[in-house]
Amino acid sequence: MKQRTFLAARVDQWSREHPRLLDLTLAGLMWLVFGPLSALAGPLAFLIATAAILPLAVRRRFPTAVLAWLATVFAVQLMLVPVPLPANIAQAIVVYTVAAHVASLPIRLLALGAALTGSVLAGFRWSTPPEYMANVLTNAVFLGILSVLVWVIGDLVRGRQANVSALREASARLEESRLQRERFVAQQQRVVAAREIHDIVAHSLTVMIVQADGAEYAAEHARPWDRADAGKVFATIGRTARSALTEVRGVIEVLRDTDADTETDADTGGPEEPHGAGLGIAELRRLVDSVRAAGLAVDVDAEPAVFDDVPAAIRFAVLRVVRESLTNVLKHAGPHATAHVVAARKQGWIMVRVEDDGVGVRRADAIADHVSEPGYGLDGMRERLRVLGGVLEAGPRRGGGFVIDAATPVTVPSPSARPAGLATPSGGTGRSGE
Known part of the structure; x- marks a missing residue:
């Protein structure tokens, strides 16, 4: 129901919506009322009244010009x-x-x-004896006070x-700031989603490619062909593909869930990862x-309680770093x-x-990879x-080989805090993951 407003x-x-029409209407009504009344003083008075009233139709479009015109008309009237x-x-208007x-x-x-000035001159012109000076003073003061009040009201x-x-401009700036923040959050979410999908797809495809290449080589050169080995290879490929598909769907579901908390977290700078509560040593x-199934020999030395009482986002990030690092070993370290x-x-x-103890990667190749795919691989891990x-x-x-050292606080520390004992490996940044 539309709310009724006062007249x-x-x-x-x-x-406010029709200022020019309002001025034209005001000038017309004033001329119809005050024009004939002024005509009682004679035809000349009627002409002066008309010259004073009609310019009010453009008073807001040309206020300075109208002021000069009416001052001239008033001077003619006084004379x-x-x-x-x-x-x-x-x-006064x-x-x-x-x-x-x-x-x-x-x-x-x-x-x-x-x-x-007009008030003082009018006081002298329109006062009459016998108390002429008293009337001049009274008229000048009255008209002067009236002029000051009208001017003060207009200035207010x-x-x-x-x-x-100013408030409207501030409101517009706030609205623009809100829209920019929403665009920034959406862009940040897209970057996070792209990074997650990149990590998932890169790792899974690397495992499947290694398995497929091994199966192709065995099919062409191994004698006799072992059906059980072939079954293991295809089972690994299928399991890896299904796992990747599930993870990608999870990322997409988070993006589609408009009721979920997708605002940037003040501590992590990104949306909370899905299903993070179950991540740990078992994962x-x-x-x-899965990497061993692809043919890479991996030894693990992990404390059983390393993930105890650790926020899900930190556990997720650590596991992503391990997975990306092992994916890089599969792609760059060599077959043995x-x-x-x-x-x-x-x-x-x-x-x-x-x-790893592999062949590593030449520095020039690493730099080329780093330039061609910014934000992925090592850069993506660093950002995470x-x-x-x-x-x-x-x-x-x-x-020989390559090493990645990562350190993450159990709780988010102050910006000045840094882990003790994390040394930069000699040689600087070398391999960029894909």
Whole structure:
């Protein structure tokens, strides 16, 4: 049901929406009323009244010009007409208009000065004996006070309009800021989703490619062909593909769930990961088993309580780092490489090391990969840990191979906190994952 408004409110709204029509209507009505009344003083008075009233139709479009015109008309009136006219109200309206709608302070003060000067001159012109000076003083003071009041009211209206405009601009800026924040959150969610899908697909496809290549080689060269081995290969491929599909669907469901809390978390800088409560040592070992099934020999040295009382987002990030690191070993370390995973807690930090004894990757190739795919691989792992307050360092290992060291706080630390004992491997950043 539409709320009813007062007549005055509706008139005010109409006048704000149609200011020019309002001025034209006001000028016409004033001329119909005060024109004939001023004509009682003679034809010349009627002409002066008409010249004073009709310009009010454009008073808001040309306030300064109308002020100058009415000052001239008033001067002519003082010289030719010895009495005040009802049309003199037009001068008061113009003083109000200039005070309310002109931004220039000198012009507004000029209007006030002209009104006060006219009040004094009118006091001398329209006063009569026998107490002439007393009448002059009374008329000048009365007209001067009236002029000041009209000017002050107009100036207050102008200040109110300026405040309303400032509030509207502030509201528009706040709305734009809110929209920008929503766009930023949406963009951040897309980046997080792209990173998660990249990690899932890269790891799963690497495992499947290794298995498929091994099966192809065995089918062409091995004698006799072992059906049981072939079954294991295809079972691993199918299991890896189904797991990847499930994880990708989980990420998409989080993006589609508009009722879920998708706002950026103040501590982690990203949306909470789905199904994080069950991540732990068992998930780490399943991850390692899937890599072993792809043909990579992996040793795991993880404390049983390394993930106890650790937030789900941190556990998720640590497991993603391990998975991405082992995926890189599969792709870059060579066919006979072995990997070693260490996970431990030290002084409130979860320390993870993934190293291999493979052939590594040439620095030029690593730089090219790093430039061509920004935000993925090592950069993606660093970003994942950075929003949690962690760090990651990677580079060639002494004696051959590659090593990745990662440290993540059990609880999000202050920005100045850094783990003790995390040394940068010699050689700097080397391999960029895909």
